[in-house]
Amino acid sequence: MFLHYLLLFLFVLCAVFVLISENPVHSVLFLILTFCISAAILFVFNVEFLGLVFIIIYVGAIAILFLFVVMMLNVKVNSFISFIRLPFLFFISFVLFLMISYFFNGLFFYQHNLITFTTPYQVFTLLIDNLTNADVLGQILFNNFLSCFLLAGLILLVAMVGAISLTLNYRSERKNELVIRQLSRSDNFLSFFK
Amino acid sequence: MILFYNEFTKISFLFVFSLFLAVIILFLSFRLSTYNPDTEKLSAYECGFDPYEDARNVFDVRFYLVAILFIIFDLEAVYFYPWCISFSLLNIDGFWGILDFIIELIFGFIYAWEVGALEWE
Numbered sequence: 001m002f003l004h005y006l007l008l009f010l011f012v013l014c015a016v017f018v019l020i021s022e023n024p025v026h027s028v029l030f031l032i033l034t035f036c037i038s039a040a041i042l043f044v045f046n047v048e049f050l051g052l053v054f055i056i057i058y059v060g061a062i063a064i065l066f067l068f069v070v071m072m073l074n075v076k077v078n079s080f081i082s083f084i085r086l087p088f089l090f091f092i093s094f095v096l097f098l099m100i101s102y103f104f105n106g107l108f109f110y111q112h113n114l115i116t117f118t119t120p121y122q123v124f125t126l127l128i129d130n131l132t133n134a135d136v137l138g139q140i141l142f143n144n145f146l147s148c149f150l151l152a153g154l155i156l157l158v159a160m161v162g163a164i165s166l167t168l169n170y171r172s173e174r175k176n177e178l179v180i181r182q183l184s185r186s187d188n189f190l191s192f193f194k
Numbered sequence: 195m196i197l198f199y200n201e202f203t204k205i206s207f208l209f210v211f212s213l214f215l216a217v218i219i220l221f222l223s224f225r226l227s228t229y230n231p232d233t234e235k236l237s238a239y240e241c242g243f244d245p246y247e248d249a250r251n252v253f254d255v256r257f258y259l260v261a262i263l264f265i266i267f268d269l270e271a272v273y274f275y276p277w278c279i280s281f282s283l284l285n286i287d288g289f290w291g292i293l294d295f296i297i298e299l300i301f302g303f304i305y306a307w308e309v310g311a312l313e314w315e
Contacts, residue, residue, distance in 0.1 A: 043202065057268060057272065138281075142291060160263065163259060
């Protein structure tokens with residue numbers, strides 16, 4: 001009961017700081033912190049594979065893309081949120097906090113022994129059920145939904161080809177360094193040609 | 195589930211402990227050291243002239259391409275993790291499915307290599 005309320009409070013606080021921080025790089029850093037806290041919330045509610053995916057994909061890769069966008073667009077520092085609208089913002093975030101916490105309470109009402117630190121023997125379903133989330137996902141995905149998995153592979157291939165063909169400008173002759181020449185270069189390399 | 199909670203409770207205790215330790219160290223280093231700010235000290239050190247431009251500037255789109263390729267390979271690595279965990283419980287279709295997945299990954303990698311997306315001029 002206690003731990004996930006604390007995490008949700010931190011989550012909403014970091015999301016507010018993403019909006020009100022003036023430097024865009026700082027708001028990207030707060031966004032990374034928000035992703036980490038959401039991964040921790042998923043860990044608390046026993047959805048550990050999604051938590052790992054959040055950390056790997058969002059923190060590891062998407063946040064880098066956000067940093068690149070901030071760098072590329074060259075946004076000048078100006079605050080979007082005026083301080084008149086700030087109480088409204090806090091009100092909205094508080095309402096969202098209440099809604100999310102109510103939703104989680106209804107959905108995961110029986111999985112609270114990490115959160116309350118009670119003895120685990122009160123909840124006998126947790127004693128029987130010893131499959132983790134990633135186990136279940138692997139068995140179902142690769143036994144029952146194999147065609148979806150193959151389709152995901154094709155989609156990733158198409159995404160790779162599309163990203164390359166969109167950004168790369170083809171040129172017939174590129175000025176590349178020959179690797180073997182570069183590796184075999186020594187101090188008297190220039191005197192070799194003289 | 196019980197195993198999950200038992201293991202992750204220790205890790206969460208470690209997290210909370212490290213959080214408190216970091217806060218204590220930061221607070222003590224902020225309070226105990228002498229703090230005497232100055233406009234000369236706080237200004238950015240740069241030789242010669244005042245900085246007239248932002249440190250960020252627009253750069254090439256190919257950095258972005260490298261990041262996107264990294265995301266795609268990262269997503270493909272995410273698919274391997276549940277396969278590795280539940281490998282002993284799968285039938286033969288799961289094995290051939292992941293082999294097809296790896297071959298598609300290799301095709302994409304060969305394409306990126308041949309086109310020269312990973313090279314730098």
